Amino acid sequence: MSGMKQVFDEVIRKVKPNMAEVQVSFELFSRIASFVKDEYGLSAKLMGSVAKDTFLTGDKDLDIFVFFPVSVSREDLERKGLEIGKAVFEKFGCRDYVVSYAEHPYTKGVIDRYEVEVVPAYSIRSTKNLRSAVDRTPFHTKYVLSNLKRNDEVRVLKKFLKGIGCYGSDLKTEGFSGYLCEILVIHYGSFLKVIEGAQDWKYQQIIDASGFYSSRSYKTVARMFKDQPLIVVDPVDKNRNVAAVLSLQKLSRFIVCARKFSVKPELKYFFPRKRRIDGLSIVRAYEDKGVRIYAVVFERPADVIEDVLYPQLRKMLLNFVGFLGRNDFVCVDSWVFGDDECGVGFKVANVNVSKYKVVCGPSVFNQVKHQEGFIKMHKNRKVWLKDDRYVAEVERECLLIDDCVKLFFGGSKDDVKGRGVPANIADGICAGFRVLKGKQVLKVKSREFWDGVENRI
Amino acid sequence: MSGMKQVFDEVIRKVKPNMAEVQVSFELFSRIASFVKDEYGLSAKLMGSVAKDTFLTGDKDLDIFVFFPVSVSREDLERKGLEIGKAVFEKFGCRDYVVSYAEHPYTKGVIDRYEVEVVPAYSIRSTKNLRSAVDRTPFHTKYVLSNLKRNDEVRVLKKFLKGIGCYGSDLKTEGFSGYLCEILVIHYGSFLKVIEGAQDWKYQQIIDASGFYSSRSYKTVARMFKDQPLIVVDPVDKNRNVAAVLSLQKLSRFIVCARKFSVKPELKYFFPRKRRIDGLSIVRAYEDKGVRIYAVVFERPADVIEDVLYPQLRKMLLNFVGFLGRNDFVCVDSWVFGDDECGVGFKVANVNVSKYKVVCGPSVFNQVKHQEGFIKMHKNRKVWLKDDRYVAEVERECLLIDDCVKLFFGGSKDDVKGRGVPANIADGICAGFRVLKGKQVLKVKSREFWDGVENRI
Numbered sequence: 074m075s076g077m078k079q080v081f082d083e084v085i086r087k088v089k090p091n092m093a094e095v096q097v098s099f100e101l102f103s104r105i106a107s108f109v110k111d112e113y114g115l116s117a118k119l120m121g122s123v124a125k126d127t128f129l130t131g132d133k134d135l136d137i138f139v140f141f142p143v144s145v146s147r148e149d150l151e152r153k154g155l156e157i158g159k160a161v162f163e164k165f166g167c168r169d170y171v172v173s174y175a176e177h178p179y180t181k182g183v184i185d186r187y188e189v190e191v192v193p194a195y196s197i198r199s200t201k202n203l204r205s206a207v208d209r210t211p212f213h214t215k216y217v218l219s220n221l222k223r224n225d226e227v228r229v230l231k232k233f234l235k236g237i238g239c240y241g242s243d244l245k246t247e248g249f250s251g252y253l254c255e256i257l258v259i260h261y262g263s264f265l266k267v268i269e270g271a272q273d274w275k276y277q278q279i280i281d282a283s284g285f286y287s288s289r290s291y292k293t294v295a296r297m298f299k300d301q302p303l304i305v306v307d308p309v310d311k312n313r314n315v316a317a318v319l320s321l322q323k324l325s326r327f328i329v330c331a332r333k334f335s336v337k338p339e340l341k342y343f344f345p346r347k348r349r350i351d352g353l354s355i356v357r358a359y360e361d362k363g364v365r366i367y368a369v370v371f372e373r374p375a376d377v378i379e380d381v382l383y384p385q386l387r388k389m390l391l392n393f394v395g396f397l398g399r400n401d402f403v404c405v406d407s408w409v410f411g412d413d414e415c416g417v418g419f420k421v422a423n424v425n426v427s428k429y430k431v432v433c434g435p436s437v438f439n440q441v442k443h444q445e446g447f448i449k450m451h452k453n454r455k456v457w458l459k460d461d462r463y464v465a466e467v468e469r470e471c472l473l474i475d476d477c478v479k480l481f482f483g484g485s486k487d488d489v490k491g492r493g494v495p496a497n498i499a500d501g502i503c504a505g506f507r508v509l510k511g512k513q514v515l516k517v518k519s520r521e522f523w524d525g526v527e528n529r530i
Numbered sequence: 531m532s533g534m535k536q537v538f539d540e541v542i543r544k545v546k547p548n549m550a551e552v553q554v555s556f557e558l559f560s561r562i563a564s565f566v567k568d569e570y571g572l573s574a575k576l577m578g579s580v581a582k583d584t585f586l587t588g589d590k591d592l593d594i595f596v597f598f599p600v601s602v603s604r605e606d607l608e609r610k611g612l613e614i615g616k617a618v619f620e621k622f623g624c625r626d627y628v629v630s631y632a633e634h635p636y637t638k639g640v641i642d643r644y645e646v647e648v649v650p651a652y653s654i655r656s657t658k659n660l661r662s663a664v665d666r667t668p669f670h671t672k673y674v675l676s677n678l679k680r681n682d683e684v685r686v687l688k689k690f691l692k693g694i695g696c697y698g699s700d701l702k703t704e705g706f707s708g709y710l711c712e713i714l715v716i717h718y719g720s721f722l723k724v725i726e727g728a729q730d731w732k733y734q735q736i737i738d739a740s741g742f743y744s745s746r747s748y749k750t751v752a753r754m755f756k757d758q759p760l761i762v763v764d765p766v767d768k769n770r771n772v773a774a775v776l777s778l779q780k781l782s783r784f785i786v787c788a789r790k791f792s793v794k795p796e797l798k799y800f801f802p803r804k805r806r807i808d809g810l811s812i813v814r815a816y817e818d819k820g821v822r823i824y825a826v827v828f829e830r831p832a833d834v835i836e837d838v839l840y841p842q843l844r845k846m847l848l849n850f851v852g853f854l855g856r857n858d859f860v861c862v863d864s865w866v867f868g869d870d871e872c873g874v875g876f877k878v879a880n881v882n883v884s885k886y887k888v889v890c891g892p893s894v895f896n897q898v899k900h901q902e903g904f905i906k907m908h909k910n911r912k913v914w915l916k917d918d919r920y921v922a923e924v925e926r927e928c929l930l931i932d933d934c935v936k937l938f939f940g941g942s943k944d945d946v947k948g949r950g951v952p953a954n955i956a957d958g959i960c961a962g963f964r965v966l967k968g969k970q971v972l973k974v975k976s977r978e979f980w981d982g983v984e985n986r987i
Binding site: 272302320322329363401422429430458461472528529 | 759778779781785789819886887985
């Protein structure tokens with residue numbers, strides 16, 4: 074336990090912002106808030122981890138909400154919100170701000186090295202009157218401010234999750250959000266108790282800090298949040314799962330790291346060294362194992378944000394691996410990358426298959442027309458009975474995996490989309506893709522590709 | 531329909547025994563019966579297809595039952611039964627008769643080219659007093675004699691089933707028994723109506739000619755005869771399925787042939803020409819398809835009857851194909867043979883596999899000790915998480931199918947039995963087995979092997 078305390082202290086020493094850093098953040102916020110008040114007569118409030126005092130040193134995010142009375146129409150709010158944002162960025166010397174669209178539009182840009190967001194929202198008294206998702210944020214902030222006592226515990230938890238690659242509720246990471254960390258610490262009491270608690274989590278563990286549901290209704294809750302592996306009921310909205318974005322993979326990784334950390338607390342979980350990747354020896358080791366590494370690489374679509382790109386890449390991967398499987402190529406592992414170039418990586422146990430395969434047809438007990446259909450479809454082929462089922466020997470479309478890969482990614486944009494590749498990605502693929510295998514993958518620069526190759530617990 | 535009638539008439543012309551043939555059978559029987567009556571004071575009755583007048587010309591089987599009063603003990607019946615059998619065969623000049631054991635011992639031998647069986651049985655009034663399975667036979671005979679009007683229809687059905695390889699309730703054929711044919715004709719009325727009826731049979735079709743069960747209790751009946759694909763309730767014993775031995779394969783074959791015959795009635799179903807098998811071109815055609823034919827051949831155990839040999843061969847095949855599958859060899863087709871040499875034939879789509887494979891372990895949500903066990907077991911291997919499951923890269927035991935085959939059939943008798951090979955077969959294998967592949971299988975003489983290679987509907 075003393076090792077645990079030492080690690081905790083060392084982490085907090087490194088991640089806790091000092092007073093000067095806090096002061097600078099608040100100063101910048103109050104200058105912006107004054108400007109908004111003076112020019113537009115609207116009150117602006119600080120949200121996010123700076124407001125809740127759970128940010129890590131060096132984090133330079135300022136989430137500023139500008140509140141409108143509910144009498145203002147949605148259109149006016151959006152128009153005025155953008156106007157105020159633009160005025161703020163111009164006033165404070167930021168030229169390359171952008172208009173971003175979550176559920177409604179807002180502006181963001183960099184001021185004094187801070188990533189500033191100016192978000193218009195309605196001033197409401199209760200979450201019952203929510204008009205959009207952003208309206209919930211002030212309630213989150215209020216909840217954390219009045220319930221969180223041990224802010225440093227949140228900082229350490231966040232740093233732990235960052236270190237193991239599980240922090241961030243963006244759709245690339247599919248990990249833990251800051252708010253989720255805060256709720257976990259409020260619920261369990263400390264970083265260490267979260268670590269201990271996580272070790273016993275079941276699939277679809279329900280954490281209901283505010284006690285909205287009785288344990289008898291847990292089955293209903295599990296159904297409400299179907300396929301979401303961890304359910305943390307939002308204390309300000311009992312119909313929302315704060316961990317909705319968390320993937321099974323990242324949750325599992327956290328559970329495993331929590332267990333390993335308990336047994337042997339080490340700083341490396343918080344401050345992992347960036348591994349040097351020796352591509353050539355990795356590729357050689359796999360060739361020795363009879364497993365071949367492949368990469369299908371194409372240009373990263375320029376106008377697609379990560380929250381769209383990664384889900385689309387994953388959807389493509391799912392369909393692609395299914396396609397390989399249906400063609401009897403055994404995919405040992407597969408992953409996507411989108412950080413530099415864009416594409417999928419995969420490892421296969423076989424690169425060729427027999428010319429013929431056996432397909433299974435209807436039973437003699439099925440409708441006769443289905444049986445006749447099967448026989449007709451395989452007219453010039455060998456068809457026989459295996460117990461009660463018709464089977465046929467069919468020549469394969471692809472004998473080599475390279476042909477199979479080209480078949481999946483090739484053709485017109487409509488062809489590619491027809492195989493389950495989302496539109497944005499299909500564009501990129503149709504502009505040209507490369508299939509790299511074995512040592513050829515050494516040409517891939519993407520770090521995410523190589524992290525996928527090295528895939529570790 | 532006229533084609534149908536022509537075919538029927540032609541078949542009956544060829545298979546119906548003439549009066550002289552019938553007379554000779556009955557004469558031999560009455561000579562034997564008189565001998566038994568004179569010497570032992572017991573009455574002997576004729577059973578089987580001769581007694582029921584449903585035998586095909588050339589069938590030379592005489593099943594003679596010798597009846598004992600129920601006051602005789604089981605031991606005395608068995609002893610006396612064998613004594614009478616021996617006396618009969620000695621009296622009628624048959625020296626190489628054998629003592630055979632079904633449920634109880636009986637003698638059989640050849641007299642005047644007839645296969646004669648002398649079976650001791652109890653003289654009982656009702657099937658409620660059954661003492662052994664043979665006691666049911668006289669009731670079967672009585673039932674058929676009083677219910678069957680159209681004996682020729684049975685002859686044609688039997689010949690049809692013989693022609694398509696589905697006749698015989700021995701455990702090699704797993705087909706239709708003579709009694710089953712008789713019940714079907716009694717139930718449906720004619721050969722053609724059986725053919726028509728069979729086309730609509732469902733899985734576990736229930737034929738309850740005597741109406742023992744109401745249609746409401748069919749679910750119970752189906753459960754009673756679990757895994758038996760056709761259920762024909764014995765009119766003399768409602769707890770017995772006359773089609774118990776019939777396999778799914780042979781039932782399916784009959785259904786398909788019945789459909790094809792209805793569409794185009796042809797004599798070839800009854801009198802199939804024995805196909806000439808051109809082994810070399812078959813093997814070449816498969817090599818062209820990238821599919822390799824294998825045979826594992828060993829001596830046929832001399833002291834094992836077919837009713838034991840074939841079920842054991844099939845059990846071995848099931849375990850062997852499972853073993854191939856677990857080692858990632860794709861078995862396209864497989865069968866057994868025991869007519870000359872003995873062994874298994876199979877076709878595979880791949881003859882080698884990658885050096886490594888990926889095995890799936892427990893979930894992070896399973897008991898921790900199982901997870902730790904998996905990690906420990908794969909200590910020096912790459913282990914990672916695929917969603918919530920641990921997976922590991924494992925070196926394979928067999929990279930080549932030949933090694934895999936040798937691994938299954940090799941080792942001590944206990945090793946072989948441990949892999950699910952029944953004792954009698956294991957003996958044969960341990961005495962030596964050969965693995966033949968590709969053109970090497972041309973050395974296999976077994977007709978059953980080649981029928982399996984050619985496997986047709």
